Amino acid sequence: MTSSVAVPVTSGLPSRHREAEARGARLARPLRLMTRQFGAVDEALMNRLGAALLERDEVAARLVAAMRLPAADPAKVTHAQLRTALASGAEAVTDAPPALVEFFAAVNATPEWVDWDLVERGALVFDRLGPNSGDILLELSLIGGYRFGGPTELLAATGALTGDNSQRRLAETQSWVLGLMQPGALRPGAEGWRQTVHVRVMHALVNANFEDGWDVERIGLPINQSDQAGTLGLFDGALLVGCRSLGVPIPRADAHAVTHLWKFAGWLMGVDSDFLTDDENVRHRINLHILVSAPDQTQAGRDLARATVATQRTRNYGHRSERLNRWRGEYEHERLLSMLIVLLGPRSMRDLGLPMRPPWAYAARLATNTWRYRVTGRGVRGRNWLERQGKATQWRDHATYLAVGVEDGVADLPDVPARKVSQ
Numbered sequence: 001m002t003s004s005v006a007v008p009v010t011s012g013l014p015s016r017h018r019e020a021e022a023r024g025a026r027l028a029r030p031l032r033l034m035t036r037q038f039g040a041v042d043e044a045l046m047n048r049l050g051a052a053l054l055e056r057d058e059v060a061a062r063l064v065a066a067m068r069l070p071a072a073d074p075a076k077v078t079h080a081q082l083r084t085a086l087a088s089g090a091e092a093v094t095d096a097p098p099a100l101v102e103f104f105a106a107v108n109a110t111p112e113w114v115d116w117d118l119v120e121r122g123a124l125v126f127d128r129l130g131p132n133s134g135d136i137l138l139e140l141s142l143i144g145g146y147r148f149g150g151p152t153e154l155l156a157a158t159g160a161l162t163g164d165n166s167q168r169r170l171a172e173t174q175s176w177v178l179g180l181m182q183p184g185a186l187r188p189g190a191e192g193w194r195q196t197v198h199v200r201v202m203h204a205l206v207n208a209n210f211e212d213g214w215d216v217e218r219i220g221l222p223i224n225q226s227d228q229a230g231t232l233g234l235f236d237g238a239l240l241v242g243c244r245s246l247g248v249p250i251p252r253a254d255a256h257a258v259t260h261l262w263k264f265a266g267w268l269m270g271v272d273s274d275f276l277t278d279d280e281n282v283r284h285r286i287n288l289h290i291l292v293s294a295p296d297q298t299q300a301g302r303d304l305a306r307a308t309v310a311t312q313r314t315r316n317y318g319h320r321s322e323r324l325n326r327w328r329g330e331y332e333h334e335r336l337l338s339m340l341i342v343l344l345g346p347r348s349m350r351d352l353g354l355p356m357r358p359p360w361a362y363a364a365r366l367a368t369n370t371w372r373y374r375v376t377g378r379g380v381r382g383r384n385w386l387e388r389q390g391k392a393t394q395w396r397d398h399a400t401y402l403a404v405g406v407e408d409g410v411a412d413l414p415d416v417p418a419r420k421v422s423q
Contacts, residue, residue, distance in 0.1 A: 013050040014220045037284075045289050048274060052229065053220030057270035059106045060204035066099035068208065075099065079413060082201065086194050107197050107268060108188055114264050116187070118278075122261030123181040125254045128383060129243050130390030132369065134397050136242030137177070138170075138308070139336065140343050141234035146305045147348050149295035150219050151227050156300035157210060166307045167314060171401035172411045177235070178394055180265060195410050196268045203228075203269075205414050219295060228266075229275035230290040236262040237283040242343065246362075247369035255280045297351055305352040312336050315400040335361040 069076040077100045081093045090096050090104035126133060146152055159165050176195050179185055185192025203223045210222040220226065236259045244250055250258075260278035267276055277283050313329035338361035341349060349356055377386045402408060 013047075014053045014216065015218045037281075041289065041292060042285075045286070046293060049226045049229070049289055049293050052225035052272065052275075053227075054216070055225040055272065056207060056221055056223065057200065057204055057225075057228075059103055060200055060270055061207070063099045063103040063201065064204045064208045066097055067205070082413070086198060089189070103201075107200075110188060111264075111267060115260060118257050118260045119186055119264060120183065121254075122257035122259075123183070123185070124387050125250070125258050126181045126261075127387040127391040127394070128377075129239075129248060130372075130386065130393045131397060132243045132246050132248050132365070133239060133390075134174070134394060135246070135339060135365070136239050136343075137235070139339050140242040141238045143305050143308055143340065143352070144238070144344055144348070145230075145234060146301035146308075146352060147297050147344070149298040149301065151231070152298060152300040152304055153219065154206070154210065154222050155304055158206060166311045167401055167403060169411070170308070170311065171398065171403075172409065174398045174401060175408050176410050178398060180261070181391070186261070186264060186268070193268065196265060198410055198413070200269050202411060202413050209414065225272045225275070226290070226293070228269065228271045229286060230294070232262060232266040232269075232271055232275065233283055233287040233290060235265075237280065237287045240280060241284070245343070247366045248373055252280070259283055302351075302353045305354060309333065309336055309354060311401075316402060317400050338362060339365070 063077060063082075066075055066077040067079070067082070075097050077097045081096065081100060084093050085096070085100055085104055089108075090101050093100060176199060179195050180192040182192060184190050186196070187193060207221060207223040214222050240250055240255050240258060256278060259280055263276050263278045267273075275286060277286070310333075312333040312335075313326075315329060315332065317325050317328040317332075319325045319328060334357060337355060337357040338359055340354065341357055342359045342362040344352075346356060372386065376382055
């Protein structure tokens with residue numbers, strides 16, 4: 001592996017992809033480490049990811065186009081019709097518009113490769129990860145993702161993870177992820193399935209709201225297939241790598257179950273089949289290429305990282321004493337920084353504008369996990385205990401992000417300005 005990555009691209013691709021060769025030198029060391037296991041950079045995959053920057057979820061896009069039609073148009077899909085279809089199916093909608101019928105026909109066409117036993121096992125493995133899953137998804141997947149541009153610009157533009165919205169949006173994402181891990185949650189029509197379809201439509205609505213005037217030539221569509229693939233990789237590949245780094249043993253069969261669960265969740269979210277896999281090594285290889293093609297960090301990433309870290313001070317920890325709540329908030333704030341110094345490294349901390357802390361929290365978690373997973377959690381009874389305790393811990397942590405008076409669940413569907421859109 002050389003210090004730069006030669007990527008043949010066409011002038012029609014966004015500039016963030018055309019600049020990948022220059023970024024190869026900056027990422028030379030981590031690329032060398034990763035490619036020892038997963039192989040050299042695949043130029044065809046790089047170009048596939050570049051093309052995907054200009055690809056959207058077309059089925060959901062047609063649904064949103066119908067939602068933006070004038071009220072008098074018989075093809076218009078209303079929010080009320082969509083809510084009814086989410087709750088009871090498109091057949092429950094009287095004279096359902098064609099776009100609504102098409103969309104729900106697509107999401108109901110569960111692929112033959114889905115193994116429901118494997119999906120259920122993946123959820124139990126996630127439960128067994130306990131608080132480690134929350135740490136990694138927050139610290140490595142979310143804050144670690146702020147080291148790169150692209151999706152961070154959209155998050156900043158929507159205000160989704162800045163200011164007072166940060167805690168609420170984190171709670172909504174947690175609610176969706178934990179909801180997927182309930183027994184039978186991803187079966188068609190079940191709550192996790194409905195929430196995932198809801199999120200898919202929400203993404204398409206956001207894409208429609210921001211696509212006009214968006215700098216597509218520089219960073220691609222607001223929500224594109226390349227970034228969707230990258231996000232999926234943060235929920236499965238990065239989760240597995242990060243939890244293992246915290247001392248959690250995850251056998252290959254368990255990792256396969258987790259990636260299979262997220263493969264189906266990704267399909268339901270509208271991620272292109274080229275980026276769906278339940279092979280852990282393939283997922284890491286895709287993630288490697290996304291890392292190479294990711295744009296440099298922007299001010300939006302720094303702002304989002306600082307807002308997310310600051311949120312630890314305002315969470316509702318459930319103490320009767322406000323003083324104890326403040327103390328706990330300070331503790332969690334410091335603990336997060338102490339974890340990040342190991343998971344992201346000093347250079348990334350400096351780039352994100354985050355203060356350095358000694359890695360005491362990482363060392364403590366490593367020691368705790370060694371005892372829990374290699375001593376207490378050995379055997380069937382131990383694994384069952386880890387699953388019960390892990391699930392309870394995950395939901396308790398989630399409750400601390402819920403502000404008083406805020407309902408638990410995913411974000412509401414945003415409105416879109418009505419306008420004539422060619423079908």
